[in-house]
Amino acid sequence: MSIIESIILGIVQGLTEFLPISSTGHLTLAGKLMGVINPNNPQEWTSFMAVIQLGTMVAVVIYFWKDLFAILRNFLKENLTERKKIKEQSRESKLGWFIIVGTLPVVIIGLLFKDVIEGVLTKNLYVIAGSLILLAIILWIAEKVGKFDRTEEKLNWKDSIIVGFAQALALIPGSSRSGTTITAGLFLGLTRETAARFSFLLSIPAVFASGMLQFYQALEFITPDSLLTLTTATIISGISGYMAIEFLLRFLKKNTTFVFIVYRVVIGLIIIALLNLGIILP
Numbered sequence: 001m002s003i004i005e006s007i008i009l010g011i012v013q014g015l016t017e018f019l020p021i022s023s024t025g026h027l028t029l030a031g032k033l034m035g036v037i038n039p040n041n042p043q044e045w046t047s048f049m050a051v052i053q054l055g056t057m058v059a060v061v062i063y064f065w066k067d068l069f070a071i072l073r074n075f076l077k078e079n080l081t082e083r084k085k086i087k088e089q090s091r092e093s094k095l096g097w098f099i100i101v102g103t104l105p106v107v108i109i110g111l112l113f114k115d116v117i118e119g120v121l122t123k124n125l126y127v128i129a130g131s132l133i134l135l136a137i138i139l140w141i142a143e144k145v146g147k148f149d150r151t152e153e154k155l156n157w158k159d160s161i162i163v164g165f166a167q168a169l170a171l172i173p174g175s176s177r178s179g180t181t182i183t184a185g186l187f188l189g190l191t192r193e194t195a196a197r198f199s200f201l202l203s204i205p206a207v208f209a210s211g212m213l214q215f216y217q218a219l220e221f222i223t224p225d226s227l228l229t230l231t232t233a234t235i236i237s238g239i240s241g242y243m244a245i246e247f248l249l250r251f252l253k254k255n256t257t258f259v260f261i262v263y264r265v266v267i268g269l270i271i272i273a274l275l276n277l278g279i280i281l282p
Contacts, residue, residue, distance in 0.1 A: 001036045006229035008034070010052060010236025017056040017237070018200065018244040020139065020179035020260050021267070024049065025128040028173070029271060032125070032280050039281075050214030051230060055238035057207040060200050063245050067201070071096045091153060095201070098155055102164030103205045109168040110210070124173070125271050125282050131174030132268035136261045139179065142186035143256055150189045152197060159188050159198075167202060177203055178248075179264075182257070192252035200245060 001009075012030050016023040027049055031037040037045045061068060075096035078089045086097060166184035170177035178199050185195025274280045 001226070001229045003229060003232055005034050005036055006233040007236050009036075010055065010233035011240045013049070013052050013233070014056055014059065014237040014240025014242075015244045016176075017053065017241055018178050018248055020135075020176050020182050020257060021264055022128070022132055022135075022174050022176035022179060023053075023056075025132055025174040025176070025267075025271075028128060029125065029280075047214045047217055048230065048233075050210050052233045052237045053207050054211035054215070055234035055236070056241035057204060057211060059238045059241035059245060060204055060207075063242055064197075064201060067092075068204075071099075071201075095152070095155065098157070098160035098198075099202055099205065101157065102160040102167065102202045105161075105164040105168040106171065106206045107209070110171060110206075113171065125275055125280065127172075128174030129268040129271040129275075131172055132264045132271070135175050135179050135183065136264035136268070139183045139186075139257055139264075140261050142183045143258065143261070146186040147189040148186070148191050150194065151191055152194050155190075155194075155198065159185070159190070160202075162188060163198060163202060167199075167206065174268075177206075179260075186257075192255075192257065193249055196248055196252050 009027060009030060012026050013023050016026040028037070028045075031045060070092045074090045074092040078084045078093040084093075086094065089097075163181050163184045166180040167177060169175055170180045178196070181199035181202060182192070182195045185198060186192065188195075190198070271280075275282060
């Protein structure tokens, strides 16, 4: 992989990690078009994707650092030094609990189905195309039935559990972590901006744990040359990821997710067409 290819992949990862259009799908499509995926060693590509996700995790931390500081400070204070019953805790401390509870499903399911997730299905473009289109339909339904009247102050345990399981569904390639969690939030009546904010905050523990585990497992594949491209892709993904967060939160204040719904269907159909024409392999 060249530096130029790593920059392109870093941009793709950063932009698509937070927009509800599937980073796995776009990265895999880009990787196959550029010929950088080794079909005989799919774990190497899975590790690459997980590691450069660390760049986007850093982007979330930087963007929401004030929120995260308040969450951590109040959570530690109200659960350790000045203990309070959970129902009496501040909004920030409760949000900390919601993030913990919402992270459990993806951890459990991710560990149980680790081999499947890291296997060839993760790179199968038919699976990715189908997921892109299917979630687009589900997101369209959420837009139709959602009430959009619940803000972050109204988040509860039920929301964290349901959105947490939705995040676990993002382990299916092509579904999109932000796509599944935002969709679940809309079904629960959250405003689009609130659904996106909670989606981003909820992603931090899962992305960090996945990235660090995959980084450890990827050490055997890292050479001095690949370390340079991997580092470049990670840094670029962080920069483009930060821009994507800012764009999406501003966009959803005044707009629906309809443009992403259409995009998912179009890109899904394009992938299927490319596969049927033999331009790319599954």
